[in-house]
Structures are given as C-alpha cells and as structure tokens.
Amino acid sequence: MIILNALVILFLGTGLVFFLGGAVGIIRMPDFYSRLHPVGKLDTLGIMAMVTGLALYNLGHFSWETLLVSLKMMLIVFFVFLSSPTATHSIVDAGIRAGLNPWSKSRKD
Amino acid sequence: MHWQIDLFILTLVIVCALAAINVRDLLGAAVLFGAYSFLMCLLWAIMGAVDVAFTEASVGAGVSTVFFVAAVFQTTRRSKD
Amino acid sequence: MKRIGLIVVILCGAVLLYATRDFPAWGDPASPASTHVSPHYIEHALQETEVPNLVTAVLADYRSYDTMFETLVIFGAGVACFLLLRSFGARRREGWYVRHIPTGVVIHFRKRPRIPHSRFFERLDTEWVPHDLIIMTICRILLPFIQLFSLYVVAHGDFSPGGGFQGGVMFGASLVLMAISFDLRTALSRVGERILALLAFLGVVLYGGIGVLCMLLGGEFLDYSELAKILPVHAEEARALGMIGVEVGVGIAVTAVMAVIYVNIASAGRHDEGL
Amino acid sequence: MEQLLQEIVAKYNYWLYIILMMIGLYAIISKNNLIKKLVGMNIFQTAIILFFISISYKEQATIPIIRNAHGPGHVSPEAIQATAYMNPLPHVLMLTAIVVSVATFGVALAIAVKVYGEYETLEEDEIRTRIREKIK
Amino acid sequence: MLEHIPVLLILAPLLAAFLVTGLAWIQSAYCLPLALAGLLGSLLASIAALHQVMAQGALSYEMASWPPPVGIELRIDLFNSLVLVVVSAVSLINLVASWEFIKREFEDRKETFLALYLLFVTGLLGVTATADLFNLYVLLEITSLSAYALIAMGPSSRAPLASLHYVYLGVIGASFYLLGVGYLYIMTGSLNMGDIASLLPAIWSSQTVLVGFVFCLVGVWIKMAFFPMHIWLPNAYTYASMTASRVLAPLMTKVMVYVMIRLMLTVFGAQYIFRVLDLGPVIVWLAVLAIVAGAVMALVQRNLVKMLCYIIVSEIGYMVGGAWMGNQAGMTGSILHLINDALMTFAVFLAAGNFAFKLGELRLENLRDLFARMPLSSAGFVLAGMSIVGIPPTCGFFSKWYLISGGLQAGQHAYVAALLLSSLINAILFMRVVEYAYFGEVRTGHGHHGGHAHGGEMDEAPVAMVACLLLVVASLVLVGLYSESIVSGMIQPFLVRSFV
Amino acid sequence: MDPVVSVRPLLAVLVSLAVVPVLLSSGGRPNVREAWTILAGLIKFGLIVSLVPGVLAGREFSLTLFSFAPGADIALRVDGLGLVFALVASFLWMVTSLYSIGYMRGLAEHSQTRFYCFFAVALSSTIGAAFAANLLTLYLFYEILSLSTYPLVTHHQDEEARKSGRKYLAYILGTSIGLVLPAMILSYNVAGTLEFSQAGIFGAGISPAMATVLLLVFLFGFAKAAIVPLHAWLPAAMVAPTPVSALLHAVAVVKVGAFSIVRVMTGIFGFDLLGSFHLGYPVAIIASVTIILGSLIALSQDELKRRLAFSTVSQLSYIVLGVALLTPYGAMGGILHIVMHALGKITLFFCAGAIMVATGKKYISEMAGIGKRMPLTMGAFFVGSLSIIGLPPCGGFISKWYLALGTLQKQSPLLLGVILTSSFLNAVYFLPIVYKAFFHGPSGGKGAFSVTKEPLMCVVPLLLTAAGSVVLFFWPQLFIDLIEIGLR
Amino acid sequence: MITFFLFVGLFLCFLMCFSLYRAVVGPTVLDRLVGTNAIGSKTVVLLLLIGCIYQRVEMFVDIALAYALLNFIAVLAASRYFHKRRGLYEESPFE
Helix, strand or coil, X not given: CHHHXXXXXXXXXXXXXXXXXHHHHHHHCCCHHHHHHHXXXXXXXXXXXXXXXXXHHHCCCCCHHHHHHHHHHHHHHHHHHHHHHHHHHHHHHHHHHHCCCCCCCCCCC | CCHHHHHHHHHHHHHHHHHHHHCCEHHHHHHHHHHHHXXXXXXXXXXXXXXXXXXXXXHHHHHHHXXXXXXXXXXXXXXXX | CHHHHHHHHHHHHHHHHXXXXXXXXXXXXXXXXXXXXXXXXHHHHHHXXXXXXXXXXXXXXHCHHHHHHHHHHHHHHHHHHHHHHCCCCCCCCCCEEEEECCCCEEEEECCCCCCCCCCCEEEECCCCCCCCHHHHHHHHHHHHHHHHHHHHHHHHHHCCCCCHHHHHHHHHHHHHHHXXXXXXXXXXXXXXXXXXXXXXXXXXXXXXXXXXXXXXXCCCCCCHHHHHHCCCCCHHHHHHHHHHHHHXXXXXXXXXXXXXXXXXXXXXXXXXXXX | CHHHHHHHHHCHHHHHHHHHHHHHHHHHHHCCEHHHHXXXXXXXXXXXXXXXXXXXXXXXXXXXXXXXXXXXXXXXXXXXXXXXXXXXXXXXXXXXXXXXXXXXXXXXXXXXXXXXXXXXXXXXXXXXXXXXXXXX | CHHXXXXXXXHHHHHHHHHHHHHHCCCHHHXXXXXXXXXXXXXXXXXXXXXXXXXXXXXXXXXXXXXXXXCCEXXXXXXXXXXXXXXXXXXXXXXXXXXXXXHHHCHHHHHHHHHHHHHHHHHHHHHHHECEHHXXXXXXXXXXXXXXXXXXXXXXXXXXHHHHHHHHHHHHHHHHHHHHHHHHHHHHCCCEHHHHHHHHHHHCCCHHHHHHHHHHHHHHHHHHCCHHHCCHHHHHHHHCCHHHHHHHHHXXXXXXXXXXXXXXXXXXXXXXXXXXXXXXXXXXXXHHHHHHHHHHHHHHCCEHHHHHHHHHHHHHHHHHHHHXXXXXXXXHHHHHHHHHHHHHHHHHHHHHHHHHHHHCCCEHHHHCXXXXXXXXXXXXXXXXXHHHHCCCCCHHHHHHXXXXXHHHHHCCHHHHHHHHHHHHHHHHHHHHHHHHHHCCCCCCCCCCCCCCCCCCCCCCXXXXXXXXXXXXXXXXXHHHHCHHHHHHHHHXXXXXXXXX | CEEEECXXXXXXXXXXXXXXXXXXXXXXXXXXXXXXXXXXXXXXXXXXXXXXXXXXXXXXXXXXXXXXXXXXXXXXXXXXHHHHHHHHHHHHHHHHHHHHHHHHHHHCCXXXXXXXXXXXXXXXXXXXXXXXXXXHHHHHHHHHHHHHHHHXXXXXXXXXXXXXXXXXXXXXXXXXXHHHHHHHHHHHHHHCCCECCCCCCCCCCCCHHHHHHHHHHHXXXXXXXXXXXXXXXXXXXXXXXXXXXXXXXXXXXXXXXXXXXXXXXXXXXXXXXXXXXXCHHHHHHHHHHHHHHHHHHHXXXXXXXXXXXXXXXXXXXXXXXXXXXXXXXXXXXXXXXXXXXXXXXXXXXXXXXXXXXXXXCCEHHHCCCHHHHCHHHHHHHHHHHHHHHCCCCCHHHHHHHHHHHHHHHHCCHHHHHHHHHHHHHHHHHHHHHHHHHHHCCCCCCCCCCCCCCCCHHHHHHHHHHHHHHXXXXXCCHHHHHHHHHHHC | CHHHHHHHHHHHHHHHHHHHHHHXXXXXXXXXXXXXXXXXXXXXXXXXXXXXXXXXXXXXXXXXXXXXXXXXXXXXXXXXXXXXXXXXXXXXXXX
C-alpha cells in the first residue's frame, strides 16, 4: 500500500513538475509559437503522469469496477494524446495563416 | 472540507469573467468565455454537483463556445469595448 | 448608459448583500433547503425508482414535467434558429472554386464548371478552405469514440452523472466536430437537415409520447409506474425504464437541435461550407 | 469585526456570486457591443446557477448519487441518511437552467447574426446612427 | 379523461407543435388544420376546466402522481381558469385571423412559424396553469424564447434589433425571477406555491423573504413592461410581424400580470403584502408614473402600432396599481382589467393588423380615408378604442369602475387622477386616428350623394380577418355587459379568502 | 307608483338603433333611406306615446337589462320626467328628419347615409338617457350620445369642422370621464347604489363638504348643459349642418346635459338633502351667471347660428336654475322649459337653416328684408323668438311663468330679476332680427337674394314646430301632469 | 492522502493562474487560445483529483473523459476562424 502511495505521489509530483514547466513556459516564452511548446508538450505529459498516478491510486482497492475506472482514466490519457497535438497543430496553422511571424532574437518585441 | 480550492477557483472565475467582458475582441471574448466555462465546471464539481458539472463541461467545451465562434465568424470580431 | 448601469448594479448588489445576512451558513445541513423537501428525494428515490443517481431520479421522474419543457426549450431554440436564419435563396456568387484534393490546388472558374463527380474534387465557396489531413484523420478516429461515449452517457445516466442532455450535447458536439474538421457541406451530406428535423421531432415526441402513454394506461401524465402494465417489470423498475426512455428522447432531440443551431449560425442559414 | 469576518467566511460563496452577477448585469446594461451583452448575460445566468448550487451544498456530504446502490453489499434503502448526500433538487433545477441559458444563447446569437446582416455592425451606437440615417 | 383536463389543455397545443414540425417536411397542407385543432382542443379543455372549477372548486393535478411538494402540481382555480380561457381563445382566433399574414410573410417557413407560435401558446398556458414556482420559470422561458424568435422574424429591418433588446431584458427579468425563487427556496426548501404559502408566515420578518419577493416582482415587472422597464416593448411589438404582435401584445404582458397577482395572493398572501410589508403606496405611485408616462409617450408617437404599445404600457400601470391598492375592489378591478385588456388589446391589434394587411406601414398619415376603404375594420377599431378609453357599455369601462372605486377606497387619489388622465389621453389618441381615418378632407368637394363614396373603392381585409375582428369586438361588449357575473361568479369568490 | 316590467322602453330605445343597418344597406337610394328614417321616427314616437297613459295612471315601466353591481344595473325606467323629455325628443326627431331631407338635399351634402345613421344612434341614446333608471345607465347613454354626435359635428370634414369636433369631444368627453365618472364612483362607494329616487340616495352618510364637491363636479361634469366656463363647445359645434344644430344642440345633446343635472339633483341628492345643506342657492347663482353671460354674448354675435347657440347657453341654465330653486313651481318651470325651449329653439334653428338653404346667408347683417322673400319662415322665426323671450301666446311663457313663481316661492327677488333681465335681453337680440327682416329693404344692390322660393321640406317642419309652440301655450296640461307625477 | 490530493489540487489551481494570465493578457487571440487550452488540460486533472478527494472518482471520470474528448473542439473552431478570416490585430486588454 505504501509503495503504491509512494508511486502515486511520484507520478503526481512528476506531473506537477511538467505542469509547472508548462506554466512557466506559457508566461516566459517570448512569442506565441514558442508558447505552444510548453502547452503542447508539457501539459500533455503532465496529464499523462498525473492521470496515471490517479489511476494507480484508484487501483488501491482492487476490484473489477476500479479496474474499469482506471482503464477509463487511461483512455483519457489516450484521447488527450490524440487531441492535444491536433489542437496545437491547428493553432500553429492558424497562426501561420493569420500571418503571425515567429519571434527571432534579432527582432525585439 | 475543500473550501480552499473552491475559493481559489471562484476568484479565477471572477477574473475570467471580468476579462471576458472587457477584452476588445469578440473572438478573444469567445475564447475567454470558454475558459470561464471550464472554471465553472470545476466549481460545480467541487461543490458536488456532478451532473451540473457534466452539463457545463459538455456545453461549454462542446457547443457553447463553438456557437460563439461561429457567430463571430458570421459577424465581426470588432468591439469597441 | 454606463452610469445607469453602475447605479443599477450597485443598487442590486446592495439589496442582495442585505438579504444574504439572513441566509443559513454555506453548507449548513440543517438549513431549510436541506430539510424540507429534499430529504424525501434522498431517502426515498432509490426505493421508489431504483435509480441511484438522485439527480436523474428527480430530473426525469419527480420533476419530469419540468424536464419535458426543458427539452421543449431546446426544441424551440432549434426551431427558432431555423426560422430566423435559414435562407433558401441562392447567394450571388462570383465564380466557382473547386479544389483538386491530391494537390491542394484551388481552381477558379468564371462560369459554372462541369466537373466529374469524384472524390478528387471538392466544391468550395470561398477562396480557401482548410484541408488539413492531420485534423481530418484525428477527427475521423475520435468521432466514433465521442459518439459511442455519448451513447454510454445517455444510457448510464441512471447510475453515474450524465443523462440525456449531456449525452445529446456530446453527440451534437461530435456532429459539430465533423462540420469543423471537414466542412459544413460534407457534414450535412452525412446528416442532412431533414434527418436533423426528424430527429428533433422524434426526440420530443418520444418524451411526450411516453407521458401520454402513461396517461392512456390510466395514470397521471408521465407517471411511468403505469408502464408496468405493458412491461414485464414491477412498478419501480418501470419507473427506471421510463426514465431511460425519456432520457433517450431528450438525447435525440438535443443532438439534433445542437447540430441545427450550429449549422444555421455557422453558415448564417445558407448551409454552404460555413465556418 | 470578528463576527463580520466569520459571517463573510461562512457565506463567501454567496458574496462572490453577487459579485459575479453584478459583473454580468453591468455588462448587459452598459456594454455597447451586442455580443458583449450576450457574454454578460451568460455570466449573469451562471451566477444564479452558482447561487443555487451553493444552496445545495452540505458539509460532510457526498455527491447525490447513492453509494453501493446495487450489486453485492448494497445499501439498504432505510440506511440512506439525508445528511449524507447533497441536496439534489437545486442540481436538477440548474440543469434545466443551463439548458435554458444555452438555448437562449443560441437564439440570441442567431438574432445577432441577423442584426449584423442588417446593419453591418454590432455596436449599438453605430446601429442607432444607421437607423437615424435610414429614417432621414 | 375528465380528470386530465388540466394537463390536456397544455398538451393539446404542445402535441400540435410537435406534429407540425414533423409534418412540415412531409405534407405541409395539414399543418394549419392541425395547429387549429390543437388550439381548439386547448380552448375546449380550458372551458371544461372553467366549468369544472365553477362547479366543484379548484382542480389539482399531480404530475406523475407525486404529491405536491415533491412533485409538480398543476392547479386551476377560478382565477387562472379564466385566464386560460382567454389565452387559448385569443391564440386560436389570432391564428385564424392571421393566416393570410403568415402566408404572406413566411412563404416557405410558415410551418416552422406555426410550430413556434404553438410553443408560445403552450408556454403561456403552462405558466398560467402551474402551481410550481420553478416550473413557471421554465415555461416562462419557453414563452420568451419563442417570443424572441417571433419578434425577430418581423418584416421590418429593425425587428431583430428590437428582439435582441427584448432578449437582454427578458433574460434579466427571468433571471431575477429565478433568483427570487432561489431566495424563497433557501428559506423554505420548497417550490410549490401552496406549500411555500403555508411555510412563509413563520419567517415573514426575514430580509431574505422580502428580497426574494422583490426580485420575483421586479423580474415579473420587467417581463410585463412595467414603466421604467418597458423600454423593450414598443419597438419589439411594433417591428414584429403582425401575427406575432397580435398575440404577444394581448397575452404576454397580461399573463405576467397574472403571475404577479398569483405571487401576491397565493404565494405571499395579502396579509404579508399589505400588512407586513406595506409597500402598497410606493408601488401605486410607480403605477401612477407608469400610467402617465405611457399615456404621454403614446401621445408623441406617429406610428399607430407604437402608439398602441405605449397604451399597453399605461394599461399595465392600471393593473399593477389596482393590484397594489390593498383592497378587494382594486384587486377585482385589476383582475377584471386583465381579462378585458387582453380582449381590448387583441381587438385593437386585430384591427391594426387588418389595416397593415392593406396599407403596409401604419404611420398615422397613411390612414387617411381608411374608413371608406375598410369600413368594417375601422368600425371594429373604433369600438375597441372606445373600450380602451372606457366608454360604456364596452368592457373597459367596467374594470375602470372597479379600479377607480378601489383607488377611492384606498385614498389613492393620485392613482385615480392618473387613470382618468390616461383615459382622456387615450380618447385623444383614438380620436386623432379617427380623424385621420374618417374625417379627412372631402376630396371631391360637395355634390356627392350617398355614403362612403370618397377616398377610393372599398378594399376590405380578407373575410377571416374581419370576421375575427368583429367577433372579438362583439365579445368586448358582451364581456362588458356580463362583467357582473364574471366579478361575482369568479373573481370575488377567488378573492374572498385574501381580503377578509 | 306601481312598477311594471315592460320591454316597451327598451324597444323605444332600440328602434332607431335597429334602423341603422337598414340605412347602411340602402346607402345608394336616398328615398328608401329617408323613408326608413321617418318610419323609425314614427314607430319610436308611437311607442313613447303608448307609454303616456300608463304613466299618467301612476304606473312605472321598468326593465333591467344587465346587472353590474347591486344598485348600479343597466336598467330602464319610465317616469314622468323621462317621458316628458322622450316625448319631445322623439317628436322632434320626426320633424327634423323631414327637415333634414329638405336641407341635406337642398345643399347636396356629402355622406348623407353616415349623417342619418349617427342621427339615429344619437336619438337612441337620447331616449336611453331619458329612460335611464340610474346614474350608471344615464352615464352610458350620455357617453354614447357624445360619441355618436361627433361625426355629425365633424360632418363637413374641413379643418374648421375637425377643430370644432376636437373641441366638442374635449369638452364633453373630458368632463364626463374626468369629472362625472369619479364622482359617480365616489357616490356609489358612499351610497351603495345609484338608483334614482326622490329621497336621494345618500341618506345620512355624506358630509356637507363632500356633497358640495360632488354636486359641483356633477354640475360641471355634465358639460353638455353648457354651464358657463364649459360652454365654449356649443358655439363651436354650430359648424354642423343645421338639422344637427337644431335637433342636437337645441334638443338632444344639450337637453341631455340639463336633464342629467336635473336627474342628479332630484334623484341622486334629492331636494331634502340639497335643502338641508343649502346647496340650491349656489347652483342657482352659477346658473344665473350663465344665463346673463350667455345672453350678453349672444347680443354681440352676427352669425345667426352662433347667436342662437349663445341663446341656448343662456336658456339651458333656466332649467338648472329652476330645479336649483328647490321649490315645486321652480322645478316645474325648469323641466317645462326643456319642452318649451326645445320647440322654440328648434324653430329658430330651422329658420336659420332654411335661410341658409334658400339664400346661403349666414349673417344677420345680410338678412335685412328677407322677411318679404320668405314670409313663412320669418313668421315662424317670430313665433320662436316670442317663445324664447317668454311672451304669450307661446309656450315659453308658461315655463317662465312657473320659474318666476318659483323664485317668488323661494322669496328671492334677485333670481326673479335675473329671469326678467334675461328675458329682456332675449327680446333685445331677437326682435331686431325680425324687425329688420320685415321692415328693412336689402342694404345695397349686392344684397339681393338669389333664391326666392322657400324649400317645402324645410318650411313644413318649421311651421309645425312653431305651431307646436303656440299649441303648448294653450294646452300644456299633459306635460304639467307628467312632470307633477315625475316630481312626486 | 486526501490532504495530499487537496494540496496537489491547490497547486494546480495556482498553476492555472499562469495559464489564465496568458489567456487574459493575450496579446493575440491565439495566445488566449493557448492559455485556454492549458486551462482545459489542467481542468481534466483537477476533475479527477476532486473525484479522489470525494472518494467517488468513478463518478468524475466520465466528466473528465468527456472533457478530454471535447476540449479541442473549441480550439479547432477558433483556429478554423483564422483559416478563413485573415487579419489578426493585436490589442491590449483592459483599456
């Protein structure tokens, strides 16, 4: 049980770190394209880690029902893995179509 | 029990609401309106109203914002206030 | 206007704050709201309806009459959007745009072109309509999942959060997603306007029909326990079944109406390629 | 002061809903843009929903779905305590209210699209000048 | 089937609305008969309900057979059975009268329009019949939603904007009402009107109840266009399609007045309102303001329909003032005027619709020589106008009698003065129209024998329109002459418990 | 008084209303239309005459049509006073119909069908007002009369007519809605009934101040009686065709106003109450002021119809004055004056109309010498003048005699003086017209009259009424009996 | 463990502030979109966390799943807007 809890805490911690990175990135990055990096990648990863952690925690009182719930959680991860990059892709596409130029060091905003 | 999260989210909701009505771009308002609805959904969930949260989730993420964007698409993004 | 607004708002706020002083504290289990009628729902709903989700039980049984009109509101919104925006007249157009899908080249014709009906060409209304393989593929993968899940939400509404409305909105959202990822015309060619209207009609008629059926069987309007007379179950289960039937009706209607509203707003009623 | 503070803490949900509602109301009344007003309208409605949901909340209670209703070890109907579950009634009411607000929102957007088709703008003052011009 | 009458009268138009949408795609020729059948069914059911109520007291219908505080109850007593009959009759007659309009204005979408119209009527009937505060809200929203769309479909280019303004205020109104219901719920835990009424006396002193009441009231006021909140009404009804404004103008505001009186008498009780709160004088002054302002604004209008709309605003003031007079005569007058005003407004809008059918826009200048062209419609218009002015034996006089009587009994002389002033202004308004319509310059000078040979050939509106108008006008006189039986047979027995 | 339920009063009211659709449908055929009008007039008069023996025998015909509130039904009741008024009005309607044919055809007026229809409606409501059993019914018919005469006043449809119509309605409707209606409701709230009764309805439940206010409000509220500050509509309404002025502004409209005041004073307040609160005298003073002022203004008018109008203003207040004396003779004189003045004044109006038709002249100054061309008309004019002045052998003498007796009974020399002064003024403004008409030649060459023939349809009625005026001097007994029954 | 979840939740809420900052401040609509997207992804996790706090996670997982499925529709719609409507004027909030 303790091991499981420790694992859960580890996962959640990892997820939080990812999210923190994402949050910092979204604040600090200079332009929209670069901000998409933390959102697109780190948040997805964060979701994966945290949901996995919670799924593990849920398995603590093992039964078919909890297993089902944990499976659903993993399904969430799966869908987020599908949808989040798509969303990111479409935003980037939109940025390009809209005529937003990427940031470069030479040009100061 | 978890009034901390509740209060936190409420504050965010208010900020979001203020931003949504003050932003000078209707598409931005639409997007912020989406964020507002996410936060609202969280709020319902925290207060134990799961069905309401579910409704808000499906409506806010699924259709409401999209209607908004579609309407903005058919009209204009410009807003003087 | 700004000043009037501010005055009104401050006045209203002051009145509301004034009234709040008499409220029972937040979350007080002994408040009148928690002790007068609601205990009946909490303590008897499972017994009387065999539905563990109290919200569904109250929504679809104790206050089913409300819910019928809630569906009607949605239905009315669909009808209203159709009535308001739908325009059957053809738009004046400047030339025809056709895209050759494999190359992505858009061809502009002055007069109406004669193009063989094939899946390599696609009619466009504006100069450029995104044709994004990634998005289309992902959506093609996700759509069945969303639809399946929404059916699950409708059906499982008795036991977990969800129900007809939520499921219906999700299904409707899946249609919207289809319209966004391809384009509106494609989506409409799959699920046409007529079908949507028929679905909306079917949904509300299912709800109303169950109610009337109960009435014909000798009970009050929407008294599902009367369904036990024609179903091989006892009265409580009949209530649960009635609720599911009703929820399905709500789901169908909501699905159709959400799609109708989106389609009409996104194309301003012209039903072209839309957003 | 102490008492006031306690009162504020005990009912902060109610206070904050008022703020939210006032934001919405202000937007409806004062904003110049027709769609902005709609946003305000939605905020206004959610504020009321928040109020109702706050009513339904109970300390030490869980979500209004009966635990272990079926299957092995299921709870006996007599054992269900009213205090153990949140009040489901406001949730039901608010489900309806949300539906109503979505429907109204949809219709209002449709009307706004029509208005735009008529005047090519969504700003009230501009529309007013257009109308005046048209009359002249 | 007799015990199902309360629900049948709501279901009839509802099912008709469903079937109309279904049929619209298959065989649109059946839509109108179906809609008419639905409305007729509802009319018959409401007459049956009225009959039953008069014979055996209030009907109660427990929806889904759950007893009232748990489930939803429909309750039909003397008061709302009367309103139900009026609502269903007006909507039926209007549909008959306006079909030509619908055909003209909504060629390819008339079935949809019909469905929305039926939904609107369903909502109104439901609002009137229900005994559950929240259910009332839901039905109110159905009504409003369909009203928004009906208004926005108007032929005028300003219709959508007017409708959108109505949306904003309507939503504020409905939300305020809902908020008030929430405040009552938080204090009592119930939504059933009767149940709340029995729980309230214990907490009369609570500020929350007071504020809840005020918010319910303000919400209803916004919906009924009580004076400072009336800004949506004139534009909305003027630019709406005539079919819509013909049914909206007489019914929407009146049903909201019904809701107000229902809240006052059934939910909160006259005791609370007039003894505990004593808000009466303040609100009567507001009503005075409404009456005067409505009348004065009507005076400056050059558009016939807009003028009528401001008259409605002023009439709302009559009813609110009468209801808040705090005595039986005032309340009787208010209720009687509710019925009468619905009929009067309906008649006058029917006539205006007939004019609009032939003339298009109804600016006062366009009305020249109308009498020669449309003698029957004009005659109907004049009679309806007489009723609004309050000339006996039309019904307007008799409700004014009670209102003034109530005002005098309560010592509200300002109200009486305002009422008389507005009657005079109404007289001026209608006389102005009559002058335009009947007594324009004689174009051909002297030398003509015979009656109405001037100003062109007779060009009357379609038969159905004129027949409906004449029917309603006849009912104005009949209701006026039989108002004693309405008052002593229905209104006073209903009020007898409230004003001891 | 034994009450008898009878539909005859209702029929008498409805006859002229029932003829309206017939008139409408015969719009294109003037002969048919006018035949119907006269037929209806005959039937109406016959019905009313048929009520006379019953009333003289002490019966009271009554009929309740609709009940509204206890004591305020819509009901008809025939008593002496009402019958007197109804007799006069219905008789004169017939005569006027005859006259209208001559007048309207003579001037080729437009919209004649409308004219006849509203005329019939107006007569219905006049009879209704005469037979009203209570104040509510009276008010009902009073209002219908106001509205139905509006189209008659505005008949010419030119700017002046519309203006006059506006003025007419503003005065009449304004006062009836603004003053009578609240006063009536207040009375009902105080007394609980509006049924006319000789003892009054208030009993002890009213304070002197309130009674005073109510009486004044009623007095001015029935603006058709043209009490002085509210008389301006009457001269303005003279733009109407002459038959309208004749019947409505000498008989129906103004007399309904005066009659309503009589009813209120006799039936609502009752002489006892008025006497005990000393309310008769102020009313008499107000009436006196109107009498004198009306006569004085009449003196200065050059247009014949306007002079007649102001004369009417003045004469109407005789009725009020008579009743306000609160003495049997005074009341008798006042009510008798309804009859006498009606016959006299209608003769005068007919004459004015006949002159208008024959010569197109409207102004007195143009009428010098006209008596030689139109001897019959001007002879009738002379008789009418005598009646108004109150000289024998004309009916006016009888009523003024009673009035004078009333003032003596009241021991009020001032009021007697008022009556005498006014009679003198009447003489001053009428007799010169007659004198000039017969004894002056047309002034200058341009005043030559183009038409010499007096239209038959105009002359016959005016001779009839003039003769009636003379007849009433010799046989006034029927009316005196009826009024005595009515006042008992 | 519940307390831990509570704090994790609070921390997530705290992180949400950053995303909200981006959503509120912009400067372009696309930035707002990014911020909203980030809020959405955190919401999914928070929903599950709340479920765990209530110890009824099986009731919340459906909501989270629905969220995960629907979250990107709005984003797709908004970016689709830019595909078809050119122009992207920058504006600063709160003026």
